[in-house]
Amino acid sequence: MQRKEEFLVFGSPQIEQDDIDAVESVLRSGWLGTGPKVAQFEREFALYRGARHSMALNSCTAALHLSLLASGVGPGDEVITTPMTFCATVNAIIHAGAKPVLADIDPKTLNIDPAQVLQKITPRTRAIVPVHFAGRPCDMDALMAIAGHHGIKVIEDCAHAIETEYHGHSAGTIGDFGCFSFYVTKNIVTGEGGMVFARREEDAARIKILGLHGMSKDAWKRFSDEGYKHYYVVAAGFKYNMMDLQAAIGLKQLERVERYWRRREAIWTRYMDELADLPLELPARVAPHTRHGHHLFTIHVDAKRCGISRDAFLDAMTAQGIGVGVHYLSLNEHPYYQETYGWRPEDAPHAHRVGRQTVSLPISAKLSDADVTRVIGAVRSTLHAQDMRAAATAC
Numbered sequence: 001m002q003r004k005e006e007f008l009v010f011g012s013p014q015i016e017q018d019d020i021d022a023v024e025s026v027l028r029s030g031w032l033g034t035g036p037k038v039a040q041f042e043r044e045f046a047l048y049r050g051a052r053h054s055m056a057l058n059s060c061t062a063a064l065h066l067s068l069l070a071s072g073v074g075p076g077d078e079v080i081t082t083p084m085t086f087c088a089t090v091n092a093i094i095h096a097g098a099k100p101v102l103a104d105i106d107p108k109t110l111n112i113d114p115a116q117v118l119q120k121i122t123p124r125t126r127a128i129v130p131v132h133f134a135g136r137p138c139d140m141d142a143l144m145a146i147a148g149h150h151g152i153k154v155i156e157d158c159a160h161a162i163e164t165e166y167h168g169h170s171a172g173t174i175g176d177f178g179c180f181s182f183y184v185t186k187n188i189v190t191g192e193g194g195m196v197f198a199r200r201e202e203d204a205a206r207i208k209i210l211g212l213h214g215m216s217k218d219a220w221k222r223f224s225d226e227g228y229k230h231y232y233v234v235a236a237g238f239k240y241n242m243m244d245l246q247a248a249i250g251l252k253q254l255e256r257v258e259r260y261w262r263r264r265e266a267i268w269t270r271y272m273d274e275l276a277d278l279p280l281e282l283p284a285r286v287a288p289h290t291r292h293g294h295h296l297f298t299i300h301v302d303a304k305r306c307g308i309s310r311d312a313f314l315d316a317m318t319a320q321g322i323g324v325g326v327h328y329l330s331l332n333e334h335p336y337y338q339e340t341y342g343w344r345p346e347d348a349p350h351a352h353r354v355g356r357q358t359v360s361l362p363i364s365a366k367l368s369d370a371d372v373t374r375v376i377g378a379v380r381s382t383l384h385a386q387d388m389r390a391a392a393t394a395c
Contacts, residue, residue, distance in 0.1 A: 014260060038243070052197070055195065055208050056241075056250075060181035060182075065092040066196060068096035068098065071176065071203075080120050081128070081130070081131065085157065104351055106350070109287075110354060114142035121152075125152055129155045134297075136286075136293075137287075154175030156172050156175045158178050161293045163293045187295055188253040189253055190246035209237060213237045213238070214234055215233055215237065261294065267372055268292075268294045268297055271363075271372075297363045298361075310357050316378075322361075329355045332351065
């Protein structure tokens with residue numbers, strides 16, 4: 001009897017022995033919360049990306065929220081972002097008290113279209129939050145020019161873009177703020193976790209205070225071997241701090257970030273080469289003078305071209321033991337936003353079409369060559385089976 005192949009989990013992280021050893025070391029140290037490992041992770045991640053100021057937090061969502069607050073965004077303000085993103089991007093805007101405004105995407109890059117941003121600006125616009133979708137950098141020259149002309153902030157959502165570069169600059173260092181995710185499916189994993197870069201020291205200081213209950217700077221040191229430190233609450237802050245347990249994993253993952261990126265690039269290249277003859281829409285090629293983070297590999301399943309709906313394709317892949325994702329159903333389609341802001345799919349037609357066709361294939365550095373072969377085979381067999389059914393029906 002042939003052994004059934006294991007289910008290939010989408011986004012499964014690559015965890016190595018030194019990650020496990022790092023966690024054990026922190027557990028034995030007795031300092032599990034925010035402490036010296038977090039401070040070290042902040043320094044080393046900033047050095048890797050060439051950032052001026054970095055603050056580790058418990059999520060990218062927290063990073064976005066605090067960046068908006070540090071930008072002075074509040075009730076009555078508007079913030080422009082993309083409909084092709086995870087809900088955390090707009091939820092952070094809502095939690096800051098502002099109104100999210102959606103600008104449609106460029107259908108080739110799947111990133112926010114600067115021309116659409118320009119059309120959405122009003123006297124109430126306070127910031128733009130571009131999302132480097134799948135690891136592909138946005139057109140930051142155009143977005144920064146718009147922001148500079150209108151005197152508004154730019155907060156880069158880099159949840160997919162740890163290694164991404166645009167015209168010689170690291171993603172997250174181009175705008176006023178850059179927000180990163182270390183969630184379990186991301187390119188550096190800490191389980192949960194995030195980081196924010198700030199261009200101005202005063203913004204960094206405010207985020208540092210807001211991220212730990214509004215307590216005065218370095219309040220986390222109050223139980224260290226430096227001796228007890230009194231602190232003062234100087235703002236109504238949040239419980240957004242990262243733990244040393246998380247930072248210890250992040251430091252080890254950071255050591256391997258380039259090796260993991262090269263592995264994902266190799267998988268990306270295989271997909272581009274070996275799926276090119278199929279009736280799928282593949283990602284656009286990487287633009288000159290940029291570096292793609294290769295966080296996601298998304299294909300578009302158009303029922304008219306492929307003879308199968310996107311959702312049926314998802315089911316067929318799952319049935320073959322391949323975990324797949326959807327990034328993303330356009331935000332215009334979610335009930336909460338429709339009821340609260342009156343958003344409709346037709347408001348962002350490109351994002352709506354993509355959201356109904358997109359499928360993300362596995363691209364984790366953990367995948368073996370055999371795993372990648374399985375994924376490619378499953379895609380081909382799904383479409384071939386559909387072709388056979390169509391031919392049988394025609395007869």
